[in-house]
Amino acid sequence: MYAKPKAKDSSGADKEQVTDKIISLFYGVVTPMLNPLIYSLRNKDVKAAVKNILCRKHFSEGT
Numbered sequence: 001m002y003a004k005p006k007a008k009d010s011s012g013a014d015k016e017q018v019t020d021k022i023i024s025l026f027y028g029v030v031t032p033m034l035n036p037l038i039y040s041l042r043n044k045d046v047k048a049a050v051k052n053i054l055c056r057k058h059f060s061e062g063t
Helices: 011-040 044-062
Strands: none
Touching: 011 044
């Protein structure tokens, strides 16, 4: 993980802290939650099932 050096002046420090917290949340929570989804989509059976569902939904909207 990358740690930025702190700025000498305190103007905008609160905004930086919020941004840093959001980035930390993304890397710490969102990425690990997406990992199983990404690896399951690499499975041929899961990929075929998703294509089947999407095609079925696409064709049902057209009629």
